[in-house]
Amino acid sequence: MKVVRRLEEDRNSIQHEQNQGYIKMKKFRFVMLMFLLVFLTAGVTILALSFGDDKAVNVGMQERAEFNKLYNTYDELKKNYFQDIDEKNMIDGAIDGMVRALDDPYSDYMTQEESKVFQESITSSFEGVGAEIQELEGSIIVVTPIKGSPAEEAGIKPNDKITEVDGKSIQGMSANEAVMLIRGEKGTDVTLTIEREGVEEPKKITITRDEIPIHTVYAEMLEDGVAKIQITNFSSHTDKELNEALQEMEEKGMTSLVLDLRKNPGGLLDQAISISNLFVPKGELLFQVAYKDGKVEEYRAEGGKKITIPTVVLVDEGSASASEILAAAVSESADIPLVGEKTFGKGTVQTTNEFQDGSNIKYTMAKWLTPDGNWIHEKGIQPDKKVKLPAFASLSYIDPELKLQVDSASSDVKAAEQILDELGYNPGKVDAYFDENTKNAVQEFQQDEQLEPDGILTGETTVTLMNKIRDHLNENDPQVQEAVKLLSEEKE
Numbered sequence: 001m002k003v004v005r006r007l008e009e010d011r012n013s014i015q016h017e018q019n020q021g022y023i024k025m026k027k028f029r030f031v032m033l034m035f036l037l038v039f040l041t042a043g044v045t046i047l048a049l050s051f052g053d054d055k056a057v058n059v060g061m062q063e064r065a066e067f068n069k070l071y072n073t074y075d076e077l078k079k080n081y082f083q084d085i086d087e088k089n090m091i092d093g094a095i096d097g098m099v100r101a102l103d104d105p106y107s108d109y110m111t112q113e114e115s116k117v118f119q120e121s122i123t124s125s126f127e128g129v130g131a132e133i134q135e136l137e138g139s140i141i142v143v144t145p146i147k148g149s150p151a152e153e154a155g156i157k158p159n160d161k162i163t164e165v166d167g168k169s170i171q172g173m174s175a176n177e178a179v180m181l182i183r184g185e186k187g188t189d190v191t192l193t194i195e196r197e198g199v200e201e202p203k204k205i206t207i208t209r210d211e212i213p214i215h216t217v218y219a220e221m222l223e224d225g226v227a228k229i230q231i232t233n234f235s236s237h238t239d240k241e242l243n244e245a246l247q248e249m250e251e252k253g254m255t256s257l258v259l260d261l262r263k264n265p266g267g268l269l270d271q272a273i274s275i276s277n278l279f280v281p282k283g284e285l286l287f288q289v290a291y292k293d294g295k296v297e298e299y300r301a302e303g304g305k306k307i308t309i310p311t312v313v314l315v316d317e318g319s320a321s322a323s324e325i326l327a328a329a330v331s332e333s334a335d336i337p338l339v340g341e342k343t344f345g346k347g348t349v350q351t352t353n354e355f356q357d358g359s360n361i362k363y364t365m366a367k368w369l370t371p372d373g374n375w376i377h378e379k380g381i382q383p384d385k386k387v388k389l390p391a392f393a394s395l396s397y398i399d400p401e402l403k404l405q406v407d408s409a410s411s412d413v414k415a416a417e418q419i420l421d422e423l424g425y426n427p428g429k430v431d432a433y434f435d436e437n438t439k440n441a442v443q444e445f446q447q448d449e450q451l452e453p454d455g456i457l458t459g460e461t462t463v464t465l466m467n468k469i470r471d472h473l474n475e476n477d478p479q480v481q482e483a484v485k486l487l488s489e490e491k492e
Helices: 002-019 022-049 053-057 065-080 087-100 110-125 174-181 238-251 269-279 322-336 411-422 438-447 460-476 478-491
Strands: 107-112 126-128 130-137 139-145 159-166 189-195 203-207 210-212 217-221 228-229 255-258 285-290 296-300 309-317 336-339 347-352 360-367
Touching: 053 065, 065 087, 087 107, 087 360, 107 174, 110 174, 126 159, 130 174, 159 174, 159 255, 174 189, 217 238, 228 238, 228 478, 255 478, 269 322, 309 322, 309 478, 336 478, 347 411, 411 438, 411 460, 438 460
Parallel strands: 228 255, 255 309, 309 336
Antiparallel strands: 107 360, 126 210, 130 139, 139 159, 159 189, 189 203, 217 228, 285 296, 285 360, 347 360
């Protein structure tokens, strides 16, 4: 009330002064003051300029001398390049160059379009081939194909090197640049040129793109109350999917668990924390984060629902990042055994910073340590029980468009002979040469699968053969068998 009254008094006073002519006096004084201010400003400016450009520049902004070369380069190109430059592309390229100079495969600059693709890969479905890739020493390497994806169906495997996309070399590209070439509309084809360790010749694989749903948890009941739950990656809803799967398995009589993290490239850190918390007792360490200033932040298990039934975790060379956080947490803080092969070895933590235009930078901001303080980067985690998959599990994919018949000779023929032999069909000598014995084995296979027994390996026959060997591996998976054996021994 006093404030309102005071405002009213001030307004009445001003009106009174205007009526008495006082306002004319104020105008004159105001003009004189403005003239004096302009005069003084001009004097200060002349004085500043007399001491050089550096002094003038420092008025109103902090000088960053380390950027002079960058600014000069930009100005030089903008002024003298023989064509008009795209200013946005130039700035994007400068930022991308700075991030690349870190020489860190996990740090990226993403344009607005690339950032959108990145977000889709962890929050919803997307259209593409379904393979997690990374850039490593200038090459694009497959971390793992997504379960049930066209890439997996086509035989793409962890550690495959992609050298070309539709005949275009991707050597030296970032992972994001490669993703933009590989992804595309559902129903369209993309041809990847693959180099695989142990295979002499590069292989071209044509894959039909499809919608890749981000469904990350798959559960099934095995025998004797053993449930097998596979987590394919850590997306925004993985913990919810896992809890639903656990409830489903409990209703089916689950008494022990095989948690399958094989070919899981990682994902969101908060999901790894949430899921690790299910298995690690309250108060025990999950992992640690070490920053460059020496600060170490500890993450400990909280209370809530806990999985207390006997559990074994499966890992392999495709288990990376968040998968390794979970594997290390349950191994070192909950004494849960790991079975399989050495993990990928990614021991760093990334964060993102988004710009106003929708682009962002993803960069490494710390390294993570296991509960025991181990840094597994580029070393991986060794399983408690090392079990390799059989040799046929890494056989090369055979393109159904190829026509393999008598007198054919190639690495594809050798792969076909190895598969036929593993499935119980005798192809004779496994020597990469398609002879009469190979033809007879193909015919026998075709008859069993109710296909035309022409003895030629192509089209539907090839697809059926590849599906059969995949099913054969699933039914005779030595890593799962070892996990089940450990669980049965624990029950005893």
